[in-house]
Each structure stands twice: as structure tokens, then as C-alpha cells.
Amino acid sequence: SFFRKCGAVYQRMMIVSRCAVLRHFRCAAARSFNTTTPRLFPVETLQKIAEVTEDLSDPPESDTVHIWSTETTPNQFLRRFNRRGRELVGDIDPKEMLVGTYIAQQHLKETLAEAAAYWSVRLTNDENWGKAVISAAKKLGAFREKEVFFKYKELPFPKDKVFEVHHRLKNEAEAQYEKSMVNGQPQVVVFLTGATGFLGMDFMESVAGNASVKEVICLVRKETVKGRTLEKFRDDIMLALNLPKQYHHKFRFVLGNITVANLGLSDEDREALFSSCTHMLHLAASVSFEDPYDKMYRANVLSTQHALEFGLAMQKAPNSKFVNYISTETCYIHGRDFELCREDELIFPRDYFNNYYELTKALADIQTRHFMLATGLRVVSLCPAIVIGHSRNGNNHGDTKVINAAGNAFGRIHAEMQRMKEPMRSIVLRLVLNFPSSTTALIDVVSIDRVTDGVVASLFRPLGTGERVHLASEGISADQFRKIFHEEVGIKLTFSNPVIHRYIRRPILKVLFKAIGQPKLYRKLEQLFEIFGSYSQWGQPVHELGNDVRVLGLSEERPNLVDLTRVLVRHNQIVQDWGKLRNPAEIGRREKIWKEFIADLEARTGQHVGRMPPAEFKQELKRLKF
Numbered sequence: 001s002f003f004r005k006c007g008a009v010y011q012r013m014m015i016v017s018r019c020a021v022l023r024h025f026r027c028a029a030a031r032s033f034n035t036t037t038p039r040l041f042p043v044e045t046l047q048k049i050a051e052v053t054e055d056l057s058d059p060p061e062s063d064t065v066h067i068w069s070t071e072t073t074p075n076q077f078l079r080r081f082n083r084r085g086r087e088l089v090g091d092i093d094p095k096e097m098l099v100g101t102y103i104a105q106q107h108l109k110e111t112l113a114e115a116a117a118y119w120s121v122r123l124t125n126d127e128n129w130g131k132a133v134i135s136a137a138k139k140l141g142a143f144r145e146k147e148v149f150f151k152y153k154e155l156p157f158p159k160d161k162v163f164e165v166h167h168r169l170k171n172e173a174e175a176q177y178e179k180s181m182v183n184g185q186p187q188v189v190v191f192l193t194g195a196t197g198f199l200g201m202d203f204m205e206s207v208a209g210n211a212s213v214k215e216v217i218c219l220v221r222k223e224t225v226k227g228r229t230l231e232k233f234r235d236d237i238m239l240a241l242n243l244p245k246q247y248h249h250k251f252r253f254v255l256g257n258i259t260v261a262n263l264g265l266s267d268e269d270r271e272a273l274f275s276s277c278t279h280m281l282h283l284a285a286s287v288s289f290e291d292p293y294d295k296m297y298r299a300n301v302l303s304t305q306h307a308l309e310f311g312l313a314m315q316k317a318p319n320s321k322f323v324n325y326i327s328t329e330t331c332y333i334h335g336r337d338f339e340l341c342r343e344d345e346l347i348f349p350r351d352y353f354n355n356y357y358e359l360t361k362a363l364a365d366i367q368t369r370h371f372m373l374a375t376g377l378r379v380v381s382l383c384p385a386i387v388i389g390h391s392r393n394g395n396n397h398g399d400t401k402v403i404n405a406a407g408n409a410f411g412r413i414h415a416e417m418q419r420m421k422e423p424m425r426s427i428v429l430r431l432v433l434n435f436p437s438s439t440t441a442l443i444d445v446v447s448i449d450r451v452t453d454g455v456v457a458s459l460f461r462p463l464g465t466g467e468r469v470h471l472a473s474e475g476i477s478a479d480q481f482r483k484i485f486h487e488e489v490g491i492k493l494t495f496s497n498p499v500i501h502r503y504i505r506r507p508i509l510k511v512l513f514k515a516i517g518q519p520k521l522y523r524k525l526e527q528l529f530e531i532f533g534s535y536s537q538w539g540q541p542v543h544e545l546g547n548d549v550r551v552l553g554l555s556e557e558r559p560n561l562v563d564l565t566r567v568l569v570r571h572n573q574i575v576q577d578w579g580k581l582r583n584p585a586e587i588g589r590r591e592k593i594w595k596e597f598i599a600d601l602e603a604r605t606g607q608h609v610g611r612m613p614p615a616e617f618k619q620e621l622k623r624l625k626f
Helices: 002-032 043-055 099-104 108-124 127-139 159-179 198-207 230-241 245-250 267-276 293-316 356-375 403-417 424-432 448-459 478-489 498-515 519-532 561-574 584-605 614-623
Strands: 078-082 148-152 188-193 213-220 251-255 279-282 324-328 379-384 386-388 434-436 445-447 468-471 494-496
Touching (some): 108 127, 198 213, 198 448, 213 245, 230 245, 230 584, 251 267, 267 293, 293 356, 324 356, 403 424, 403 519, 424 498, 434 498, 448 468, 478 561, 498 519
Parallel strands (some): 188 213, 188 279, 213 251, 279 324, 324 379, 379 468, 386 445
Antiparallel strands (some): 078 148
């Protein structure tokens, strides 16, 4: 009788729970089809866009009417919900969307589960074990459920209309591209932002001898020119790129500023751009992982807003030759997610973002796609991984950011420690050259020439309009990077559990470096840990590949990352002295000699220099003279 009563109670509970679940899904469905759901572009904004773009050939003298607010709040692009699915009002704090903020708020049980997952991955060399430990810990209640979650605001059109818009824009781009043909050969005129950056410099070097690129007009700030004439500034850039004088005429610089409306261009320059340009290539961005949110937002989101508005003005100008606006984001716009990050969609990452660079680049990508669909601007979106040197010789035009920064830091720290006396030197080196990382962590890097090839190809592929293209790779593991550094430089990096590093090693390092009078060295290490610590953990995202080949027509064979990393380490040590050399002209001179040396070496040996054993390569270095 007792068990029959229990069974009856159980059946009633199941009926009630099923009804509750059905009510939940009915409410969720009603919310998803609610036409009053706030969008990034409400009806009033779309009307404003129509008014603003009626006569964009003659933009206002002062400020362009902005589609987005000039405030730096993420609320323009995101919606926030609680665990029950109810939308939360109020300003969104950007810190809420960072991995580091969540880690800082972890309880002891979560910290222990994270440490156990790390050791399971390290012992088995299989990240599936780490996922299993985390999954089991969640079932046991070790992990708290997130109090809030985020979603990007909806597109300005229903999904069934997006394909139609893309198809129309592709046809328009192809028709405009045909008009640029002269005797069957395209004559491309590019308006370039970010010309003095890593990618901008390599792009100019790449198209210098390309007969289909007629002219490149580069936006440059007055502060960058530093009192020189624009012709003298151009000649200095050409010198740094080692370009012969016969190509100098192809490049022209105009004064402006990407951070202001109309890009700060004069009326004369603006009219010249409207009448001649076939493409706008927006490369300007901040790639500093440690900058605060407001600075990153202005550099990566507000600047993109100004670039989009100007690109639309070029497209709408009378007798416009404009084909496409080409944007560059990063494949890390997908943030931290265990799932495959697809090229045809962008979903807010369940494990948030590593830094404000990723976050602001994701917002800029959302901004760009919404703008394209709402205004009809023809856009190609390129999303490179972490860009490093050239695949053949490691040349990077003096870049000292991201991966280069990490390699240079370890190289310089090792050199400084050699001046210390034993046994202190051995103790400090053992502590310093220990990094919180998992051996299986995959760092998605790509060679600069692969990215530049993609950018150049996008100029001649109008059917890439509306597409998002990952210019990435399958990644190189932290363990492979460690082995290469040890073989090439003699630095033996060791990896430690991030939890142990966070709560034990960091306090010890701080006290130790203060005791030996090296607080600056400790700050460098801290900065290094903060910037790269999240990229060296297991469970890194995997970025879908394919559009680089299908859409842009690039080779299916991507650069070998092990060879590339080995060449990069050799380049940074020999050519740049671990980033100490900063003079652009001198870097350009040395990179030219280095490039010729590597080409000659490969011709004599018949193999990629990255596959040459370190001892043999050091013998060959005796031939190198700067």
C-alpha cells in the first residue's frame, strides 16, 4: 500500500513537471517570435538611415548623423538575461563578459574542479578527460550556474530575408567589378586605413608589383607624419618596405583620422576618393590585449562606425566605381567556446571572452553585419587568427605584439638573468621560466603572407560579398612552442597548473623579485601572464576553415606552423634582437638582407629553413652579415 501511494504521488509529480516544461517552452517560443523584441536597428533608426543616406555624396561639413550612439556601452549590441530567461535592464558592465572576472569569483569547489581537470588533461594528453571532469563536477554541484547570460541583438531582417540581401549585394558587387575592367584587366584603386600597421605594411609590399592594383590611397594621422611632408613620409615608408622607386607613385597618403566622422578628410580628398576608389580596406585597429575597455571600444568599434559610414558614402556617390568594403576582424570574435566556431554564424560564447580586444572586435563584427543588411553596403568580412611573421623567413616589419611579445619577453628575460650570479640565477630562472599553461593548448596563429594573400584575393572576388572568412590554421600546441624555444635558444620553459600559479606561485614571485630588487621584471612577467595566460589553457576554440579556399580561392595547403614558429624565433633573435631594435628603416634594411639570406640558403639546401636543425643553421649564420 505504501509503495502504491508513492507511485501515485510520483505520477502526479511527473504530470505537473511536464506541464511546467511545456509552459516554459510555449513562453520561450512566444518570446522568440515576439515582433516587439528590441533590435539593434529599430524602425526609427532604419528611417534615420534612409534619411541620412539619401544624399551621401555630399555629407555634412561637421559631423555625420550617427546610426549608433557614441557611448561606449555594450548595450547597443547585446541583451542580458537571468537564469529564468527574463531580460535584465540597465547598463552592462564589460567586465561581466571576461573569463578573468568569472575566475576571480570562483568558489573553492570550482577551483579544485578546475585543478583536477588540468591534471587529467596533463596525465592523459587528452582534453576529453578534462571535459569529463568538468561535466562530472557540474553534476555534483561543484560549479555554480551562471547568474546571467548574454545574446547578441537580432538582425534587422528575418533569417529568410538575409540570403536574399546577400544574393542582391553579390550581384551588385559583380556588376561594379566588371565596370572596373580595362581591356579585360581590373584596375583597382584601394582606400586603405591602418597603412602603417603590421598588416597594412605587408599589404602595400604585396601589391606594389601587382599590375591590377592601380593605386593605393592611405589614410594617415597628422601625429604619425610628425611634421614631414606627405611625399617625404611616403618615401620613408617605401624605404622601410625596401620598395624600388618605380613603385612609389602607386601609393599616396592623405591626412585624416579614423576616430572622427568623415575620417577627418578635407573636401578635396573626399571628392577624389568618391570619384576614383573601387574598394575600401579597413585594417586600422588596436590589437593591444592589455588596454582598458573604453580605449579598445573607441579604437575598434567607433572607428569601424566611421569607416562604415564613409564606405557607404563612397558607394552612394554619383557615378561611383565602388565595389566592396573589406573589413578585418579576428577569428577570436567567437571567444571561448568548446564547440566548432563556424564561419556563417556568430553566437555569444558561453565561456565569455579572454580580453577586451576579442570583445570589441566581436561588437565591431556585429555592427558591420547589421550595417550591411540595413543599408546595403557591400561588405566582405575577413577574420584572421593571431598574425605572426612571414612563412618563409619570419619577417614582420618590426611587429612586437602578441606572439612576438611573448617570445621577445622570454628571450630578453633569459638574457638579463645570465648576468646574475649562482645560485640565485638558477633559482630565479626556474621560477621565471615557468608558465601557467596546458601542453595541449592550441594557439591559433597564421602567417602574415597567408592573411595578405586573402586580403588581396578579396579585391578580385566580388562574390565574397556578405561572407565571413576565417584566415586561420589548425593551431600549434603550447608544448610544440616550448620545444622549439628550447632547441633554438636554450630556454627550458616548464608548465604549471594555472590554479597553483594563481594562488601560490604569484605571491611567491612578487615577494622574491621585490627582495632581489627586480620589481620591474616582476611587472613584465605579470603582464605576460595576464595577456597570454587564458590562451595557454586547455579547451581553446577550434575555428572552422574553408571559405578561404572556397570564397577567396586560396591554396588548400596552409603554412606549416611548426616550421613557421621556428623561423619566427630565429628571426626575432637575430634580426630584431628580441624586439630591442625599433628603427623602421634599420629593421627594413636588416629584413631585406635576412630575406635574401634565407632564400639563398633554401636554394642551396633544397629545404625550408624551418626544417633545418638548429646546429646546422647556426653554422650557416656565419655567412650572414648585416
